[in-house]
Amino acid sequence: DGGITQSPKYLFRKEGQNVTLSCEQNLNHDAMYWYRQDPGQGLRLIYYSQIVNDFQKGDIAEGYSVSREKKESFPLTVTSAQKNPTAFYLCASSIRQTPITQYFGPGTRLTVL
Amino acid sequence: RKEVEQDPGPFNVPEGATVAFNCTYSNSASQSFFWYRQDCRKEPKLLMSVYSSGNEDGRFTAQLNRASQYISLLIRDSKLSDSATYLCVVNPSPGGYQKVTFGTGTKLQVIP
Numbered sequence: 001d002g003g004i005t006q007s008p009k010y011l012f013r014k015e016g017q018n019v020t021l022s023c024e025q026n027l028n029h030d031a032m033y034w035y036r037q038d039p040g041q042g043l044r045l046i047y048y049s050q051i052v053n054d055f056q057k058g059d060i061a062e063g064y065s066v067s068r069e070k071k072e073s074f075p076l077t078v079t080s081a082q083k084n085p086t087a088f089y090l091c092a093s094s095i096r097q098t099p100i101t102q103y104f105g106p107g108t109r110l111t112v113l
Numbered sequence: 114r115k116e117v118e119q120d121p122g123p124f125n126v127p128e129g130a131t132v133a134f135n136c137t138y139s140n141s142a143s144q145s146f147f148w149y150r151q152d153c154r155k156e157p158k159l160l161m162s163v164y165s166s167g168n169e170d171g172r173f174t175a176q177l178n179r180a181s182q183y184i185s186l187l188i189r190d191s192k193l194s195d196s197a198t199y200l201c202v203v204n205p206s207p208g209g210y211q212k213v214t215f216g217t218g219t220k221l222q223v224i225p
Contacts, residue, residue, distance in 0.1 A: 033213075040121070042200070042217040043157070058212075090156055099145030100204050100213050104156035 003027065004105035006091050011110045013078075013085075021076045021108045023091035032074035033092045033102065036060060043090065049074055050096055078110065085112045114139050117203050119216035127224050130191050134219045136201030137183045145204035146184045148175055150197045151218065157200055160186075191223045 004025040013019045025032065031050050035043040045058030049068040063082025068074055074093075078085045088109050092102040118137045126132045138146075146163035161168065163175040163184050174187040188195055201216035 035215075040217070042117075043215040045212065088154075099147075099162070101147065101159060101162070102202075102213065104158070107156050109154075 004091060004093055004103060006089075006105035006108050008108060009106065011108055013110070013112050015112055016080045018080060019078050019085075019110065021078065021089055021091075021110070023074045023076065023105055024072055025074075025091075025093045025103075025105075026072060027093055027103065028071075029093035029103075030071070030096045031094045031100070032068070033094075034058075034064070034066065034074070034076045035090045035092065037088045037090060037107075046076065046089075085110060116140060116214045117201055117216040119201050119219045121217060121219060123220040123222050125222045125224055126191055128191055128193060130223075131187065131189045132191060132221065133185055133187045134199055134201075134221075135183050135185050136216050136219075137181075138201075138203045138214075139182070140203070140205050141179075141182060143182075143203045143205050146175075146177060147202040148173075148184075148186050149200040149202055149215075151200055152197050157215075160199070188221075191221075193223050193225065196221055196223045 007022045033048040034046040044060050046064050047066045049055035055068050065077045090107045091105040094100045094102045148160040149157040150160045151157040161170050163177050167176040172189045176185045198218040198220045200218045203214045
């Protein structure tokens with residue numbers, strides 16, 4: 001089945017530790033995205049990538065880093081520089097042409113203790 | 114003014130009722146519009162695109178009003194399973210990647 005997978009579903013980390021969230025898609029989509037969602041708020045774009053080996057900062061990139069070495073994979077690292085990392089993280093993918101219809105993975109709920 | 118604004122609700126409606134949500138957007142150059150549905154603690158899922166002429170999918174009708182810069186979602190004969198948060202999504206401009214903007218969502222609770 002085609003789709004997007006994220007792992008793990010729940011993640012707990014101690015303050016000051018870096019953590020990497022996984023996102024894999026087999027939809028053959030060129031573009032991939034990372035969003036953060038906080039309670040009562042909309043989705044905020046962290047990073048996006050339109051093609052392999054290229055990515056751009058979104059609205060809230062500070063404290064995060066990404067890589068795009070393969071078309072299928074777009075991991076997100078939450079670094080210790082992110083001041084408030086506890087959130088629901090969503091990965092999405094789409095074709096590059098507009099209109100951009102995004103398909104989301106199931107999300108990773110990160111809690112920093 | 115926010116780029117995309119939605120009434121957060123919650124909208125509490127009885128089963129069988131008709132309910133409508135609006136979403137306003139600020140960028141008049143916006144080209145593409147969507148409604149997504151998000152269940153509690155789950156990922157958003159595409160509900161329907163919104164076409165200029167309006168479109169219908171079963172009990173759901175989406176409409177676009179470019180003059181007033183809003184889109185709407187109408188749900189007829191509400192079911193308990195319609196309870197969710199509905200997100201309005203706007204693509205600003207055509208041609209290459211442009212930022213996709215999400216509204217904060219409208220929460221719907223259908224009551225037995």
